[in-house]
Amino acid sequence: MDSPLTSFLQNEIQAKKDKGLYNEVDILSSENGPIIKINDxxxxxxxxxxxxxxxTNPALKEAAIDAINTFGVGAGAVRSINGTMTLHQELETALAEFKGTQAALAFQSGFNCNMGAISAIIDKNDAVLSDALNHASIIDGCRLxxxxxxxxxxxxxxxxxxxAKEAKESQKxxxxxxxxxGVFSMDGDVALLxxxxxxxxxxxxxxxxxxxxxxxxxxxxxxxxKHFGLQDKVDIQMGTLSKAVGVIGGYVAGKQLLIDWLKVSARPFLxxxxxxxxxxxxALTAIKQLxxxxxxxTQLWENARYLQKGLKDLGFTxxxxxxxxxxxxxxxxxxxQTFSKRLMEEGVYAKAIVFPTVPLGTGRIRNMPTAAHNKAMLDRAIEVYEKVGKELAIIE
Known part of the structure; x- marks a missing residue:
């Protein structure tokens, strides 16, 4: 007889599969560049x-190797004891200069930033007004x-x-x-900052x-x-080091007083x-390059516009x-899910994004062109989209 846990897991996983909500995890046997290798x-x-x-930038690889030779493979402690190295200090100084703020504080991940910073600033006696499509880490940070x-x-x-008016007038x-x-990751639209x-x-x-x-x-x-020139108006900026920066981690940028407070109050930091x-x-090397x-x-935006035009011209929404x-x-x-699998069979890797990441009935294929793609790659992707789109009657 199956245990209660086994029964629960089997039923829930099958239910997700039946609804097209179960995503398989694919394993790369290569670096995560414009061309990847999965199952050879x-x-x-x-x-x-x-x-x-x-x-996959050579300068970042070299910097990482040099740091290992000088400082070892791990920091060995939390930041507040003796895990803070000169490298962390240099990164935070560079981030503050880049973001146009007085100071910055690096965390182990962007998720940790939201979990730590939000709960360090507001509590049960406060209120937070949150966009309905905010990222899960924001939602969890607010709940915490x-x-x-x-x-x-x-x-x-x-x-x-x-x-905001109602909350203010309630005096609660x-x-x-x-x-x-700032940018909503599932639709690509920009907040009205x-x-x-x-x-x-x-x-x-x-x-x-x-x-x-x-x-x-x-x-x-x-x-x-910075795009809107609001670095002196926005109190708290959070960013990651794991997306455009290409490494791992996150940071919070703002006034020195904010960073001083987070150093003694943000639990992931502590x-x-x-x-x-x-x-x-x-990450420091990447920030210096940027x-x-x-x-x-410039190359990223050129590639993005090229791909978007190609897909729109085919009739995709x-x-x-x-x-x-x-x-x-x-x-x-x-x-x-079928569309994503067919793309992969034809040589293009783009994942299906479904509920709960996006609302039910709005399943999509999210494409992420990068500065590392060339036109030949994008042209081939557009050709495959046309083939699969017609096959599945998404386009005519």
């Missing part, structure tokens, strides 16, 4: 967050804080203003914060921007906040071993993206 097959890779191709979560309709500034909360992604800042100033809200998909992409690489010397050195040149961003994120909307989850 080379595929054009349109699924990576490696926007600028820095994950114990604050009242007030969702406003996605990028609906009238709804945000009304809910000691502090209030509005929090949003100037309007959000205006509403925040009107009602006395703190402002928090998760710029995981904007850092390295928007604002000549410095992010969505209770997790510091990022490895190799990762820290590689500060020195915007060539990679794309989300209203404003960034290189290129979701092709399929709708039915099972068809989206």
């Amino acid at each position: 097959r080379e595929l054009i890779n349109l699924a990576s967050n490696n926007y600028l191709g820095l994950a 804080s114990g604050a009242k979560i007030i969702r406003y309709n996605h990028s609906d500034m009238e709804d945000l203003r009304q809910k 909360y000691n502090k209030m914060m509005v929090i949003t992604d 100037p309007e959000i800042v205006e509403i925040a100033e009107e009602f006395g809200l703190m402002t928090y921007v998760d710029d995981a998909h904007g850092s390295g992409v928007m604002g000549k690489g410095a992010g969505t906040v 209770f997790s071993t510091a990022s490895t010397p190799a990762d820290t050195a590689a 500060k020195a040149s915007d060539q990679l961003q 794309l989300s209203p993206t404003e960034t290189p994120i290129t979701p092709v909307i399929i709708g039915d989850e099972n068809i989206a």
Whole structure:
């Protein structure tokens, strides 16, 4: 007789498979570049967050190796004891300069940033106004804080203003914060930051921007906040080092007072071993490259526009993206999964994105062109999309 756990897991996994909501994990036997190898097959890779191709950059590899030789493979302690190395300090200084803030603090991941920073600033006596399509790490960070979560309709500034007004007039909360992604990762649209800042100033809200998909992409690489010139208006900026920067980790940037507080209050900073010397050195090298040149961003945007035009010309429905994120909307989850599998069989790797990552009935293939792709790769991907799209009656 199966145990209660086994029965539960078997039933739930089968239910997800029946609805097209079960994703298989594919194993790479190569670096995660524009071409990847899975099961000994080379595929054009349109699924990576490696926007600028820095994950395979020779200078970053060399920096990582040098750091291992100098500092070892691990930091050996949490940051607040003796896990902070000169490399961490140099990275944080470079990040603050790049983001246009007084200071920055590096974490082990972007998820850790949101879990640590949000709960260090707000608590059960406070309220947070959160965009309905905010990333899961924002949602979890808000839940962990114990604050009242007030969702406003996605990028609906009238709804945000009304809910901020109601929360303010209720006089229930000691502090209030509005929090949003800078770039929304499933649709590629950009937050209306100037309007959000205006509403925040009107009602006395703190402002928090998760710029995981904007850092390295928007604002000549410095992010969505810098794109709008709001670095002096947004209280807290969060970013990752694992997407456009090409390594692993995250950071929070803002005023020195904020960083001083997070160093003694953010639990992931206090209770997790510091990022490895190799990762820290590689991320530092990447930030230096981004500060020195915007060539990679220029190539990224050129490739993105090329792919998006090619797919639109074929008749595919794309989300209203404003960034290189290129979701092709399929709708039915099972068809989206089949579409992804057929793309892979034809030599293109692009994953189906389905519920709960996106709402039911909005299954899609999310394509992530990078600066490392060339036109021949993109042309081949467009050809495969045409073949599979006609085969599955998505396009005529």
